[in-house]
Amino acid sequence: MPLTSSDATPATLPPADFAARLREALSALADPQRAPAMAAYMKGHFAFFGVPMPARRAAVKPLVVALGRRPDPDWLLAVAEALWACEERECQYVAADLLVKFARLLEARHEPRLARLVQTRAWWDTVDPLASRVYGTLVRSAPALCERLDAYASHPDLWLRRVAILHQLSCADDTDRARLDAILTANLAHTDFFIRKAMGWALREFAYTDPDWVRAWLGAHADEVSGLTRREALKRIG
Template sequence: MNQRPVKSAQQLIDSLESLANPEQALLSLRYMKSAPGDYAFGDQFLGVKMGPIRDLAKTYRNLPLSEVLLCLHSPWHEVRSCALVIWTLQFAKATAEQQQTIYRDYLANTDFINNWDLVDISTPKIVGLYLLDKPRNDLYQLVKSDVLWQRRIAVLACFPMIRNGESTDILKLCEVLLEDKEDLIHKACGWMLRELAKRNQAIVEQFLQDHYSQINRTQLRYAIERFEPELRQRYLKGQF
């Protein structure tokens, strides 16, 4: 019986390139802030939406690690996105040893995880899940990075921990990032505080009160989004 041929990175890239849409690519370039002077300047887009990317990731979910890495190193944003979705699918079914390999390769290749969507679709499902029952030292190294995306990885990795009822790490990381200059970090911290508030609003309120003079307004608005309207207005006015 003939064996099914092993899929390759080039086959996946060819499949994505066949779906290219120049008009959508231009919209993506603007939306993802990849023009000169923007935070993701230089990123390149095929113009493929997330639905087809996820479908292809399922088709290529058994792509060998070396081939996934080739895709992750692609100049095309959508190819990198597909590689990361494949990793999340593989991680979910992997042995402990395989998960460790994916985790290590993920952190070794953060230069290619270089926009907010790439971080958000992959970090919680790989870094966050891996660290649920392990020391979080890597997060405290990432949060000190000069690279915006590495700091966002540190924050988004806390999502599974928050869902697991934990609050210590996200509060410590948000405190470290209070003076951060990047809007995408304020939004990430505010988002995670909002998720924490769904489970423990009192601890988020205490954090906001303790750091009210430092906290960015964007982060504050994200954090209190689910508060009762009257309470939300009080926090916006600093009346608590």
């Protein structure tokens, strides 16, 4: 339901109530004709309202804007967790967007809750923004977390591995090359498509900053790196 002038501000609502308002905004736009194709694109793993990204973001924008610039990060994570429990995939997209928007407010103590989101209802569509935009921001503000991310590079959960591989994606020349090398090397023998694709993506993105480093890394591991990783890595530098 829309906010009225007599309503409490959104950030004073219980997190579950605010999450319910966000879900209602999406439900009002449900398109049963579009939903099956969206579900099929995600290999049938999730149900969808059938709301495309522009309409989804427009629908929740008034509620998000009303949060102001500094909602309480614990409250924000609780909202994300409530949205993560919803059946429809668009709810997780809204949660990820919220966490990206306010990533600068998160602290090291919040990381275990982020890790649970990564591992719950997990697929690339929610893991990737959490990895590159949320974890990337968090690690820059809390560098002590680097050790934990380095450990994720060999974690049994492949999605936490993907977070480790992608969390420096937007760091450009601030990328820690030694850490990137160690994380990628730890996954050379991994056979999963999503790991090999992420490795290639990380290398391809870093090639914008240091193509010689990327070529040298591929050369040093020529007998180990997968064809998928190599092709992705070289797309922009040949």
